Amino acid sequence: MKNTGIAKSTALILLLVVIVAVVGVVIYMSLTQPTPAQTKTSPTTPSPTTTLPTTGAATTPAGKTAIAVVYDIGGRGDLSFNDMAYLGGNRAAREFGLELKEVQSTTEADYLPNLRTLAREGKYLVIIAVGFLMTDAITQVADEFPNQLFAIIDGYVEKPNVLSVLFKEHEGSALVGALAAMVARYYNYSAVGIVLGMEIPVLYKFEAGYYWGVRYGEKIYNEKTGVNASPLRIIYTYTGAFNDPARGKTATQAQLGMGAGVVYNVAGATGLGIFEAVEEYCKSQGKTQGPPFAIGVDADQDWIKPGFIIASMMKRVDVGVYEAVRRALDYYAGKISTYGGVLELGLKEGGVGVSTLDDLDTFLKIAIQAGRKDINRDEIYAKVKAMRDSLPSWIWDAVKNLEDQLKNNPEAVQVYGLTFADIASRVPYSSESIQYVRSTLKVG
Amino acid sequence: MSASVKLEYVSYIGNVLLALITGLAIGAIIISWGGYDPISAYRGLFETSLNIADPYYLAMTLSYATPLMLTAATFAISARAGVFNIGAEGQVFMGALGAVVVASLKLPDQLYLPMALLLGILMGALWGLIAGLFKVLRNVNEVVVTIMLNWIAYWIVEYARIYVYYDRYRPEKTISMPRSGVLPVLVPGSELSASFIIALIVTIIIYLVLWRTRLGYSIRVVGIGLKTAKYAGINPGLTMLYVFIIGGMISGLAGALEICGRPPTYAITTGASNIAGLGFAGISVSLLGLNHPIFIIPASIIIGALNAGSRGMQIRAGVPLEMVKAVQGLIVIALAVPGFTYMLRKWRIRKALRGETGD
Numbered sequence: 001m002k003n004t005g006i007a008k009s010t011a012l013i014l015l016l017v018v019i020v021a022v023v024g025v026v027i028y029m030s031l032t033q034p035t036p037a038q039t040k041t042s043p044t045t046p047s048p049t050t051t052l053p054t055t056g057a058a059t060t061p062a063g064k065t066a067i068a069v070v071y072d073i074g075g076r077g078d079l080s081f082n083d084m085a086y087l088g089g090n091r092a093a094r095e096f097g098l099e100l101k102e103v104q105s106t107t108e109a110d111y112l113p114n115l116r117t118l119a120r121e122g123k124y125l126v127i128i129a130v131g132f133l134m135t136d137a138i139t140q141v142a143d144e145f146p147n148q149l150f151a152i153i154d155g156y157v158e159k160p161n162v163l164s165v166l167f168k169e170h171e172g173s174a175l176v177g178a179l180a181a182m183v184a185r186y187y188n189y190s191a192v193g194i195v196l197g198m199e200i201p202v203l204y205k206f207e208a209g210y211y212w213g214v215r216y217g218e219k220i221y222n223e224k225t226g227v228n229a230s231p232l233r234i235i236y237t238y239t240g241a242f243n244d245p246a247r248g249k250t251a252t253q254a255q256l257g258m259g260a261g262v263v264y265n266v267a268g269a270t271g272l273g274i275f276e277a278v279e280e281y282c283k284s285q286g287k288t289q290g291p292p293f294a295i296g297v298d299a300d301q302d303w304i305k306p307g308f309i310i311a312s313m314m315k316r317v318d319v320g321v322y323e324a325v326r327r328a329l330d331y332y333a334g335k336i337s338t339y340g341g342v343l344e345l346g347l348k349e350g351g352v353g354v355s356t357l358d359d360l361d362t363f364l365k366i367a368i369q370a371g372r373k374d375i376n377r378d379e380i381y382a383k384v385k386a387m388r389d390s391l392p393s394w395i396w397d398a399v400k401n402l403e404d405q406l407k408n409n410p411e412a413v414q415v416y417g418l419t420f421a422d423i424a425s426r427v428p429y430s431s432e433s434i435q436y437v438r439s440t441l442k443v444g
Numbered sequence: 445m446s447a448s449v450k451l452e453y454v455s456y457i458g459n460v461l462l463a464l465i466t467g468l469a470i471g472a473i474i475i476s477w478g479g480y481d482p483i484s485a486y487r488g489l490f491e492t493s494l495n496i497a498d499p500y501y502l503a504m505t506l507s508y509a510t511p512l513m514l515t516a517a518t519f520a521i522s523a524r525a526g527v528f529n530i531g532a533e534g535q536v537f538m539g540a541l542g543a544v545v546v547a548s549l550k551l552p553d554q555l556y557l558p559m560a561l562l563l564g565i566l567m568g569a570l571w572g573l574i575a576g577l578f579k580v581l582r583n584v585n586e587v588v589v590t591i592m593l594n595w596i597a598y599w600i601v602e603y604a605r606i607y608v609y610y611d612r613y614r615p616e617k618t619i620s621m622p623r624s625g626v627l628p629v630l631v632p633g634s635e636l637s638a639s640f641i642i643a644l645i646v647t648i649i650i651y652l653v654l655w656r657t658r659l660g661y662s663i664r665v666v667g668i669g670l671k672t673a674k675y676a677g678i679n680p681g682l683t684m685l686y687v688f689i690i691g692g693m694i695s696g697l698a699g700a701l702e703i704c705g706r707p708p709t710y711a712i713t714t715g716a717s718n719i720a721g722l723g724f725a726g727i728s729v730s731l732l733g734l735n736h737p738i739f740i741i742p743a744s745i746i747i748g749a750l751n752a753g754s755r756g757m758q759i760r761a762g763v764p765l766e767m768v769k770a771v772q773g774l775i776v777i778a779l780a781v782p783g784f785t786y787m788l789r790k791w792r793i794r795k796a797l798r799g800e801t802g803d
Contacts, residue, residue, distance in 0.1 A: 009785045010459045014466050014778060021470050021774055068759075073717055075765065103758050104765035108718040110755075112708050113504050113635060117492060117755045120500065133616060136708040144633055198615045241606050242615060243714070371766065 064125040066099035068118045072131040075104045077370035079363050080299035085130040088321030111137035119145040126328035151324035160340040165320035168346030170209030172313040175354045176295045177213020180262035182395045185221045187291040189261025191233035195251045197242035197267040204429030206266045211441040212423045215415040234443040248273030264295040275305040289387045300355040306383035312355040319350050347407050459782035467778030471771035485761040492756030493749035503634035509748030510640045514698035515726025517650045518691035520735040525687040526667040531590030532695040533723025534597030538571045539564035539699025540719045541601050547621040556625025561700050568696015576688025580681040620711040627705040639705030651737035731783035
């Protein structure tokens with residue numbers, strides 16, 4: 001009978017599938033360290049933010065016992081936005097006695113179904129979308145579920161039930177600008193650079209903050225060392241793309257050729273080319289670590305090319321997620337009358353900052369927990385530590401000092417006739433206002 | 445349909461059920477191995493996919509089935525001609541790009557939709573034609589050519605997305621289809637748009653072409669053997685070229701429909717991630733559906749249900765996506781096994797037949 005023939009070979013192949021699957025699972029399980037995902041141990045949070053009085057589960061509205069975090073397609077283990085969002089969600093869940101529900105997306109076509117499914121469950125106090133890629137999806141569900149609270153990290157959606165968590169990137173950029181200037185001067189370079197993605201107004205505040213920081217760093221360096229060198233040249237390049245490492249690399253090579261000692265990445269994935277260019281440049285001179293250095297952006301990128309990225313301007317997504325949950329609780333408790341709007345997080349709120357060794361360690365830990373097996377934690381940590389230690393500690397202290405100043409008294413210091421308050425007051429930047437800042441701070 | 449063919453289909457359905465049970469069982473072992481509850485995981489899977497009580501999840505399932513139905517039809521019509529065409533992936537990309545090109549133009553409102561679908565179909569057909577010409581004129585293996593064309597299409601789309609058709613205000617995506625060019629949503633508040641109906645009609649048309657037209661007859665005869673075809677007065681080269689072109693048209697349409705018919709963005713997004721993988725998923729759908737356009741319809745709904753249900757497994761049962769994907773991959777492989785053996789057996793019989801005729 002031919003039919004039994006099919007059945008037989010089907011059964012045979014199925015058996016093969018079973019064997020392959022079992023072997024695969026055994027290998028997978030033996031590779032994975034025992035990390036039962038259900039009981040994710042919460043790593044120590046590096047957060048410097050002040051711990052606020054725990055609101056407690058008592059004030060959560062009836063039935064709303066959980067928070068949901070929807071990751072973008074990068075997923076967990078990205079050592080970036082998604083891992084930070086997990087950190088923040090985990091902390092909020094622990095402190096407020098809520099359940100944390102994590103949802104990953106396979107493709108961008110999953111964002112809307114994921115958000116809708118969560119909203120339909122009705123038990124989530126707030127649903128948090130990680131990253132601006134979910135802007136359209138959040139806009140749509142926010143209309144469909146007017147009684148559900150949402151938050152979007154690093155994106156802007158104008159709906160009464162959506163909290164848009166944004167970051168004061170100009171503040172963080174000023175800090176890394178100061179660091180860049182001092183590092184460049186310390187190693188006798190004549191210029192610092194910044195490589196950007198597409199020329200869109202959102203990037204102007206990175207530019208403005210960075211330029212101001214560079215001029216401030218120079219000033220401090222002169223005061224500290226008594227050497228009055230000629231001012232650093234500041235080079236900026238718009239690559240025209242956020243997704244093209246090759247262009248980032250060429251732009252960086254050009255800047256290094258013009259004498260840049262530090263190059264700041266404000267270009268998304270294009271920035272991977274910046275790191276590569278810096279590493280290659282150093283290696284061609286027989287160095288195993290910078291100078292020259294790159295500066296990372298958004299997340300702690302120091303691990304990507306350890307020894308060649310002096311620090312990163314971090315957007316603290318964890319703080320954003322935590323604050324969104326807190327705000328939702330306050331709203332339900334009647335402490336605030338409106339939930340939606342923009343929550344801008346700066347230095348004061350711990351929303352932006354310069355990466356530290358502790359941050360690095362936290363990220364490496366949770367990335368390994370999330371299943372990244374390609375990461376050698378000890379080696380990366382040692383390299384980054386050696387790099388940081390090669391700078392005199394007063395430079396790091398000066399950056400810290402600037403941070404305190406920007407937090408408490410941004411009008412205090414003037415460079416080239418501009419205080420940091422002047423820089424901050426121009427947000428959101430237009431092409432005219434960035435032109436003004438560029439020419440005043442002698443950029444280009 | 446003769447009695448023996450009917451019997452074969454019945455036995456096939458039995459085999460698929462056996463495969464499904466095997467897949468679910470292994471999946472359950474893996475889930476419980478990972479420390480999760482397989483019962484609640486599978487309940488989550490079904491509750492958020494083929495849940496009769498909740499039209500939203502049914503709609504979601506159908507919306508995921510829509511592009512798969514078309515890319516499966518591409519594979520199926522080629523397989524019927526004995527061609528292993530895995531170029532649907534690249535043709536989807538080109539079709540989506542065609543729709544985006546139309547979205548970027550200034551047109552009268554009512555022209556957006558027809559023009560987008562038309563250009564999508566044309567660009568998909570072009571991509572199929574290139575592969576077909578290589579196969580027919582130079583006898584280059586179609587697997588190699590289509591794989592390479594898939595990558596070329598991907599990078600063309602990426603280039604166009606980043607440098608040409610990007611949204612000025614949101615450069616992470618391309619220009620979106622204007623609202624007037626968007627297909628209506630069938631179930632309010634769901635992702636299911638009229639593109640499902642279009643896909644259904646096209647799939648049925650492909651069935652009619654295969655079994656009710658002279659071209660379809662030629663395709664099936666070419667599938668039996670080139671000598672046989674020549675003996676019957678059929679030009680195998682031309683027939684294969686038609687297969688590639690029609691296949692490209694269908695997948696190009698699938699790409700254009702993803703742009704015109706999937707809320708909320710109606711554009712190609714970062715890394716083309718919203719249109720990636722549809723072509724390859726179509727292959728398993730086609731195998732599951734015995735490369736038969738009518739069987740492809742339920743097959744695409746089964747795979748669509750797995751896609752939709754991955755949410756339930758994550759949200760209701762707390763199974764992480766990596767494990768969801770592993771389990772679902774297993775189920776899909778298990779499901780494709782009977783169809784694959786069926787196809788192999790058919791090819792063996794044909795080979796034997798060809799042997800007899802001295803092919």
